[in-house]
Amino acid sequence: MKRYKKLVAAVLAFCSATTVAHAASYQLNDYSVTGLGRSYAGLGVVGDDYSAIAYNPAGMTLKQRSGVQQVFNMIGVKSEAYELATGEKATMKFWQPVPAGFAQYNVNDRLMIGAGIYAPYGLKTKYKANWFGNESAILSKLDIVDFNVSAAYKLNDHLSIGASAILRYIYGRMTQKYTVAAPLPQADISFNVHGWSQTGTLGLMYEFTKDTRVGVSYRLRSAQRANGTFKMSHPMIPAANASADVHANPDLPETVTFSAYHRIQKFGLSGTARWTHWTSSFPDFSIRSDLIPGGEKKSYYDYQNTWTLAAGLDYYYDENWTFRCGVAFDESPTHKPDRRTYRIPDSDRRWMSVGATYAVENWQFDAAYALLLAKTSLATPDATVPGGAPTAKYKDTHSSILGVQVQYMF
16 A cells, blocks of 8 residues: 555656646747748748748748758757755756658649648757756657648639648657655656647738738647556666556647738848637646546646747848848746746747848758747746645746758759
């Protein structure tokens, strides 16, 4: 019975700390390097690469030639965490690759079809194994991949429509430590889940002139069906070793994205406003396992709806070179410190980015860099019981994104 109680306690702590990672506030836009250079302003309506397949399929009609595109981004994260009670410091620092790819075929001058593979959501936080919060989190990794098939049709010289069918895959892995019997070494806990779902995107674009256009896209909510395993192992206490099946159905939110673009001689102005409906998909989270008393554990995150706002500027230097920059504000869905966890110490972020394009014959090469600055935030070990006191302060949190991209047009 004593071993069972210890194991149940470990499972409850682990589930409470990790569930937010299945529907993270870390939305990713990182499947266009031209977009990265302008902080993702003008999503889907600028027309300088094939990423409209993912952002707003109606914008596919802007590319008058078929082609392929390969994207490679590296995202770096750095943050310092301080335990409020003792002042102990822990540093989180790592890099994570985020690739993407697209292909588009123009059937004629009005009908376009395309496909893409990219990550619309993702998360990674990674601490040292001996940091002060190791019983709540060490590694948190979430990979969500969309396999997208899209089509767009130009109804007339002004109006285009588009739609995407998406098959979505989710994989999550989380690890932490657990003290079974001090002063013996801690046990290792791991949690892995995976699953599939379906979703889609609808898009509309209106061109006032060849240099002025607006677009709106709607991405449907998706309900993941994730299954996996929980494991605990101890190097010196075989009786503490255990494993069990776990099941979860995390939701990913619907989004509405408004974008606009206007060119004035050698300059292109772009903007985007994206609304994410978190309250319908992530007020709380449940996970099921035979190791949990009653079979189910619920954690409360109280996510709020968010806005992301971006503005960009392109300078068309000549036929070969384009230079760009952008700024953005990315709102966090976590507004309460006792709903923010060690696994996602998320807060509002400010973007600043620069980028460049070199085009020659059928080829286009892009490079960009963005710096994201996050506000100082307070976090708790888990989000199990509303009203818990903050226990850690996160300072000097920032991310860097480096991207390169190549396009080939047929």
